[in-house]
Amino acid sequence: MNVDLPVQRRLAVLIDADNAQPAIIEGLVREIVKYGIPSVKRIYGDWTTPNLAGWKSVLLDHSIQPIQQFRYTVGKNATDSAMIIDAMDLLYTRRFDGFCLVSSDSDFTRLASRIREEGLLVYGFGEEKTPKAFVSACDKFIFTKVLLTEENPDTAIRKQETKKLKGDTKLVNLFRNALEAASDDSGWAHLGAVGHHIAKQVPEFDSRNYGYKKLVDLVSAITLFEIDRRSQGTVYIRDKRSKLQP
Numbered sequence: 408m409n410v411d412l413p414v415q416r417r418l419a420v421l422i423d424a425d426n427a428q429p430a431i432i433e434g435l436v437r438e439i440v441k442y443g444i445p446s447v448k449r450i451y452g453d454w455t456t457p458n459l460a461g462w463k464s465v466l467l468d469h470s471i472q473p474i475q476q477f478r479y480t481v482g483k484n485a486t487d488s489a490m491i492i493d494a495m496d497l498l499y500t501r502r503f504d505g506f507c508l509v510s511s512d513s514d515f516t517r518l519a520s521r522i523r524e525e526g527l528l529v530y531g532f533g534e535e536k537t538p539k540a541f542v543s544a545c546d547k548f549i550f551t552k553v554l555l556t557e558e559n560p561d562t563a564i565r566k567q568e569t570k571k572l573k574g575d576t577k578l579v580n581l582f583r584n585a586l587e588a589a590s591d592d593s594g595w596a597h598l599g600a601v602g603h604h605i606a607k608q609v610p611e612f613d614s615r616n617y618g619y620k621k622l623v624d625l626v627s628a629i630t631l632f633e634i635d636r637r638s639q640g641t642v643y644i645r646d647k648r649s650k651l652q653p
Contacts, residue, residue: 415443415444416442416443416444416504416505416528417443417444417446417502417503417504417505418439418442418443418444418445418446418447418503418504418505418506418507418530419445419446419447419449419494419497419503419505419506419507420439420445420447420448420449420471420506420507420509421449421450421451421490421493421494421506421507421508421509422448422449422450422451422471422509422510423450423451423452423486423487423490423508423509423510423512423515424450424451424452424459424462424473424486425452425459425486426510426511426512426533427509427510427511427532427533427551428461428551428555429461429462429464429465430461430555431532431551431554431555432465432469433554434551434553434554434555435509435532435551435554436469438532438549438554439507439530442505442507442528442530442547443504443505445507446502446503447472447497447503448469448470448471448472449471449472449473449474449493450462450466450471450472450473450474451473451474451476451486451489451490451493452473452474452475452476452486453475453476453477453486454473454475455475455477474489474490474493476488476489487512487514487515490510490515491514491515491518494506494508494518494522495518495521498521498522498525498527503527504527504528505527505528505529505530505546506519506522506527506528506529506530507530507531507532508529508530508531508532508545509531509532509533510531510532510533510537510541511533511534511536511537511541512533512537512541513537513538513540513541515541516538516540516541516544517544519531519541519544519545520544523544523546528546528547529544529545529546529547530545530546530547530548530549531544531545531547531548531549531610532548532549532551532554533548533550533551534550534551534552535550535552537550542610542611543610545610546606546610547606547610548610548611549611549613550611550613550616552564552616553613553615553616563618564615564616564617564618565618566617566618566619566628567617567618567628568628569628569629569630572617572625572628572629573629573630573631578617578629579629579631581605581608581609581612582601582605582626582629582631582632583646584608585601585602585604585605585608586601586632586644586645586646588604589601589604590645593645594645594646594649595635595643595644595645596643596644596645597641597642597643598622598623598626598642598643598644599642601644602622623642626644631646631647632644632645632646632647633645633646633647633649
């Protein structure tokens, strides 16, 4: 019997070597394949300098093509323009469904916005210091600290305790607003729909940032929502305040 496999997105992966650490590569590759097939993988930098030596040892293992960009001015990152030009060339081939931009540099904010204007998805990867403008310009933004955690348990993000989570007004309101938008008349909402609604508002939201691998585990730790595990593994949640309403 033939089984029709789901169509996967074709992704172009562009890495700014000056603003990304080689230690993330294993976790980065695993994360990207969750969203599609990385058809093109390129990394940009001045490979004549010793500071990129760490990247050289991992490029072949992951079939990433290095693109040379000389520094014409000392202290100036010259990779940005080359990466942006390549991204636009790839965009106009119309062969891709999305782009993965790996950098913590705000110079790629307009690039991310331009790609989305063409109807393509943009996944950003960077450090927590990444400017909010670039983060918001992406459909989804993953902080690289969660990728490092998967490779090195010693860097694991400590789970935030219930008291701290309940006291995080922004987080709680984020869930409650998404729940209200996705719920039925009885107040129950599919957890996946809630997560999707949150991601549209806050691209960098990730349960792993709070130390929880799964969204349902984070919801459970907050303790302000009922959880109903239904058939075939589907999970629904409801605000506990709903019980108190007439």
